[in-house]
Amino acid sequence: MGEPLVELTGVAHSYRANRVDVPALGPLDLRVEPGEFLVVVGPSGSGKSTLLRLVSGFERPTTGAVEVLGGPPVPGRDVGTVFQQPRLFPWQSVAGNITTALRWAGVPGADRPQRTRGLLAQVGLVELGRRRTWEISGGQQQRVAIARALAARPRLLLMDEPFAALDALTRERLQEDVRSLTDGERAVVFVTHSVDEAVFLASRVVVLSDRPGRVALDLPVPLPRSGVPADELRGSAEFAALRGEVAGAVRAVAA
Numbered sequence: 001m002g003e004p005l006v007e008l009t010g011v012a013h014s015y016r017a018n019r020v021d022v023p024a025l026g027p028l029d030l031r032v033e034p035g036e037f038l039v040v041v042g043p044s045g046s047g048k049s050t051l052l053r054l055v056s057g058f059e060r061p062t063t064g065a066v067e068v069l070g071g072p073p074v075p076g077r078d079v080g081t082v083f084q085q086p087r088l089f090p091w092q093s094v095a096g097n098i099t100t101a102l103r104w105a106g107v108p109g110a111d112r113p114q115r116t117r118g119l120l121a122q123v124g125l126v127e128l129g130r131r132r133t134w135e136i137s138g139g140q141q142q143r144v145a146i147a148r149a150l151a152a153r154p155r156l157l158l159m160d161e162p163f164a165a166l167d168a169l170t171r172e173r174l175q176e177d178v179r180s181l182t183d184g185e186r187a188v189v190f191v192t193h194s195v196d197e198a199v200f201l202a203s204r205v206v207v208l209s210d211r212p213g214r215v216a217l218d219l220p221v222p223l224p225r226s227g228v229p230a231d232e233l234r235g236s237a238e239f240a241a242l243r244g245e246v247a248g249a250v251r252a253v254a255a
């Protein structure tokens with residue numbers, strides 16, 4: 001095993017609300033290696049978003065240590081993030097949103113047009129660069145959000161229920177595209193409520209228990225990551241078996 005991209009050691013997090021500590025997550029240990037597509041599933045309120053906030057550095061753990069790339073995470077520097085809502089700038093074009101992200105990432109002005117075109121191509125939106133963000137569909141907006149998150153070439157991509165607001169067909173198409181976002185270098189941590197989505201996307205699924213979330217199941221998903229059509233994969237016996245195992249764990253923690 002190489003150097004982990006993410007390492008959580010004895011991490012627990014509580015929020016303080018109305019003078020009461022509300023335990024939200026942990027204690028838990030978790031490592032994410034380069035190339036992993038980790039999908040986190042768990043009941044509502046089990047601390048999934050809290051986990052992402054700790055990894056992105058927007059929140060510090062109450063106890064334990066969070067390390068990203070070997071040190072404490074610096075918000076906005078180490079990771080790209082995609083949320084449930086695309087959060088695009090409506091006063092900019094599709095391409096403009098991506099160019100702005102490149103500028104924030106410190107990419108020199110002369111390189112930005114070419115990098116913008118490359119990112120548009122990567123998310124299948126070359127034709128739509130000049131449109132305003134309200135002139136494209138919800139699925140296309142979420143593609144722009146993904147391109148924007150990739151602008152800084154982050155080693156780690158965090159995705160917090162990014163497809164929850166999309167229709168089923170659009171959601172499946174985006175899942176097929178997003179599945180290939182990991183490579184030997186990059187890892188993805190993806191949060192969802194959907195067991196099907198988890199098994200389709202993941203190279204590994206973690207199921208969190210009810211609040212405060214702890215690791216109830218940590219399951220490798222050894223499905224092929226290329227060369228098999230998505231429909232065939234979703235219809236396979238291996239897929240069904242893994243889905244059954246994850247669904248069983250989700251039912252058990254919810255009971």
Ligand SMILES: Nc1ncnc2c1ncn2[C@@H]1O[C@H](COP(=O)(O)OP(=O)(O)OP(=O)(O)O)[C@@H](O)[C@H]1O
Pocket residue numbers: 015016017022023024042043044045046047048049050051211
């Ligand atoms: N800023 C906050 N202040 C107080 N409590 C909070 C805060 N943010 C989250 N919580 C509480 O911490 C717990 C975990 O919240 P979190 O949003 O991480 O869960 P989640 O698993 O992402 O939930 P969901 O699936 O519903 O999005 C919940 O009980 C929530 O009410």
